[in-house]
Amino acid sequence: MSRPNFDVEAGLRRLELMERIRAFEETARRAAIDEQLVLGAIHLSIGQEAVAVAVMEPLRREDYILSTHRGHGHTLAKGAEAPAMMKELLGREGGCCGGKGGSMHIADFGVGMLGANGVVAANIHIAAGAAHGVKLLGGDRIVVCLFGDGAANRGPFLEGVNWAGVFDLPILFVCEDNHYSASTLTSAMTSGRVADRARALGLRTTEADGNDVTALAATAAEITGRIRATGKPEFLYVKTYRLSGHTYFDPATYRPEGEAEHMRETACPIMRLRVELAEAGVAEADMDALHGAAAEEMTAALDAARAAPWPADDSVFADVQDIGSPAMEAF
Amino acid sequence: MAAMTYAGAARLAIAEAMRADPTVWCVGEDLGRGGVFKQYDGLVEEFGPERISDAPISEAAIMGAAFGAAMVGTRPIVEMRFADFALCATDELVNQIAKARFMFGGQSRAPMVIRKPMGMWRSSAAQHSQSLESWYAHIPGLVVCCPATPQDNYSMMKAAIACDDPVVYLEHKDIWLDEGEVDTDLAGEFGKARVRREGGDVTIVSWSNTANLCLDAAETLAGEGIDAEVIDLLSLWPWDKAAVLSSVRKTGRLVVAHESVAVAGFGAEVVATVAQTVRLKALPRRLGSPRSLIAYAPNLEEQLKVTPAMISEAARGAVGGED
Numbered sequence: 001m002s003r004p005n006f007d008v009e010a011g012l013r014r015l016e017l018m019e020r021i022r023a024f025e026e027t028a029r030r031a032a033i034d035e036q037l038v039l040g041a042i043h044l045s046i047g048q049e050a051v052a053v054a055v056m057e058p059l060r061r062e063d064y065i066l067s068t069h070r071g072h073g074h075t076l077a078k079g080a081e082a083p084a085m086m087k088e089l090l091g092r093e094g095g096c097c098g099g100k101g102g103s104m105h106i107a108d109f110g111v112g113m114l115g116a117n118g119v120v121a122a123n124i125h126i127a128a129g130a131a132h133g134v135k136l137l138g139g140d141r142i143v144v145c146l147f148g149d150g151a152a153n154r155g156p157f158l159e160g161v162n163w164a165g166v167f168d169l170p171i172l173f174v175c176e177d178n179h180y181s182a183s184t185l186t187s188a189m190t191s192g193r194v195a196d197r198a199r200a201l202g203l204r205t206t207e208a209d210g211n212d213v214t215a216l217a218a219t220a221a222e223i224t225g226r227i228r229a230t231g232k233p234e235f236l237y238v239k240t241y242r243l244s245g246h247t248y249f250d251p252a253t254y255r256p257e258g259e260a261e262h263m264r265e266t267a268c269p270i271m272r273l274r275v276e277l278a279e280a281g282v283a284e285a286d287m288d289a290l291h292g293a294a295a296e297e298m299t300a301a302l303d304a305a306r307a308a309p310w311p312a313d314d315s316v317f318a319d320v321q322d323i324g325s326p327a328m329e330a331f
Numbered sequence: 332m333a334a335m336t337y338a339g340a341a342r343l344a345i346a347e348a349m350r351a352d353p354t355v356w357c358v359g360e361d362l363g364r365g366g367v368f369k370q371y372d373g374l375v376e377e378f379g380p381e382r383i384s385d386a387p388i389s390e391a392a393i394m395g396a397a398f399g400a401a402m403v404g405t406r407p408i409v410e411m412r413f414a415d416f417a418l419c420a421t422d423e424l425v426n427q428i429a430k431a432r433f434m435f436g437g438q439s440r441a442p443m444v445i446r447k448p449m450g451m452w453r454s455s456a457a458q459h460s461q462s463l464e465s466w467y468a469h470i471p472g473l474v475v476c477c478p479a480t481p482q483d484n485y486s487m488m489k490a491a492i493a494c495d496d497p498v499v500y501l502e503h504k505d506i507w508l509d510e511g512e513v514d515t516d517l518a519g520e521f522g523k524a525r526v527r528r529e530g531g532d533v534t535i536v537s538w539s540n541t542a543n544l545c546l547d548a549a550e551t552l553a554g555e556g557i558d559a560e561v562i563d564l565l566s567l568w569p570w571d572k573a574a575v576l577s578s579v580r581k582t583g584r585l586v587v588a589h590e591s592v593a594v595a596g597f598g599a600e601v602v603a604t605v606a607q608t609v610r611l612k613a614l615p616r617r618l619g620s621p622r623s624l625i626a627y628a629p630n631l632e633e634q635l636k637v638t639p640a641m642i643s644e645a646a647r648g649a650v651g652g653e654d
């Protein structure tokens with residue numbers, strides 16, 4: 001039985017977005033492995049789509065998010081266009097960063113996505129600063145900073161979360177615990193509990209199931225509403241699971257045998273939502289149609305990216321700096 | 332024109348910029364009490380604690396948070412207290428601030444002034460005395476500025492605040508109280524050197540406080556009939572190659588002097604650029620600190636200093652054509 005008050009329409013919207021994120025990443029992975037079109041490393045968030053969908057749902061376009069190297073889902077859910085993202089992964093003209101950043105530096109300032117980051121935890125105090133800027137400039141924008149469990153063991157976690165508390169900033173920190181810091185079990189490298197660290201720093205902290213998109217969306221709406229109203233920072237710690245490896249080419253053999261299969265069968269957020277939608281009377285065929293449409297959309301995005309030209313050679317000298325620009329003098 | 336100190340000149344530039352633009356703000360440790368060198372004295376009274384903001388002792392967060400605030404439309408002035416402490420915020424400066432505009436395909440800017448008081452000062456030993464300007468000159472995306480006089484600390488600070496690129500702004504701690512006349516109408520320009528003294532016999536290139544020492548050396552040399560031209564680069568990126576090349580074309584002789592370690596210092600860049608462009612009459616001379624560590628005891632600290640006597644001696648060698 002689906003839970004009481006289960007909103008079928010919202011469920012279908014969330015399923016559609018989760019399917020789009022998964023299809024984007026599956027398509028990118030195929031483009032990397034089968035065609036070598038994606039040149040650098042990409043870090044997939046397969047299995048973690050519910051976090052992106054639920055946390056972005058209550059945000060406005062003008063709200064800001066800062067993401068990580070595992071940021072495709074966050075970026076799509078914030079409203080970026082799949083073809084521009086795919087072109088970026090392929091390093092092509094028309095990519096959201098002009099082919100200069102790739103997957104790990106994907107950004108779309110037009111939808112308030114202020115950048116993925118190739119350095120773990122580096123976005124935490126930058127995000128606190130974005131919220132600091134928002135507060136100085138006035139208005140009721142909020143900032144959401146997403147990072148993984150591994151980031152809790154770097155200095156910016158302490159410095160950035162403390163900063164948000166000290167200056168009372170409108171920011172939500174979301175720690176997305178997918179169990180692994182690259183190939184190392186995070187629990188083996190973490191003293192105490194991450195959520196307790198946030199509490200110790202004085203932030204109102206919520207712990208939630210990161211694979212239950214329905215419940216998480218309600219939680220995220222409540223928390224972000226409160227941040228918008230009070231201007232005070234909060235912390236959301238969610239448990240999820242990375243069904244893929246650290247990078248697309250990581251077979252993740254360090255996981256105990258059967259763990260990923262077990263999680264795929266019991267914890268996958270798409271699977272869980274489909275079960276609940278079916279219980280609420282949605283036909284499997286309708287859900288399959290969303291899956292098919294997402295795959296088609298992302299195949300088209302890849303086709304567009306494949307057809308796009310490389311960026312102009314001299315763009316490597318653009319947007320470095322105005323003063324002393326290498327376009328004027330590279331040496 | 333008004334007489335003011337090196338510290339006071341920058342303070343005036345900041346106050347004027349903050350009056351003109353409400354998005355300019357300062358953040359760093361102890362700013363609410365005027366800053367560790369009193370270079371923010373009186374500003375919190377005028378602008379309040381939100382715009383002259385104290386900070387936890389979290390250099391990485393000061394740098395990172397200021398960057399975040401810059402990306403959303405403010406213009407932060409970041410105080411690092413000592414250039415040495417800015418190393419705690421190296422990822423933020425080098426991997427984030429310097430690269431964001433490029434990596435994000437021009438979607439963002441980081442209009443920031445990053446103040447890093449540098450240099451040897453009152454037996455401050457190895458962690459409070461360094462001159463690391465050449466590190467930053469090596470990083471694409473950054474503007475690097477090292478003013479040496481009250482006038483230039485006023486004009487260049489104004490230019491740094493107005494600049495849409497991140498500016499690493501290195502002030503020398505030993506000259507905070509140096510006084511000089513400041514013309515507030517004089518605009519600073521990155522990549523435009525100041526010829527501190529004209530002369531036809533030898534070109535002496537320097538920056539930061541060593542440029543002041545070069546002037547002392549030039550006085551001594553003048554007494555001996557050697558007419559030295561002293562060029563203060565003011566900014567290392569961009570740097571005024573045209574001024575240096577035009578001067579050495581005239582003099583045919585080059586001395587470069589700086590306080591930082593000579594090995595891989597920016598002096599090497601200046602000498603290399605000249606060497607591949609102009610045929611000099613004498614071998615170029617490069618003066619910098621030996622590659623050792625700055626010590627506490629005054630006699631040990633002295634061993635590492637580039638002095639006016641050393642600068643004069645190098646110039647005499649170049650002019651004497653002993654090569």
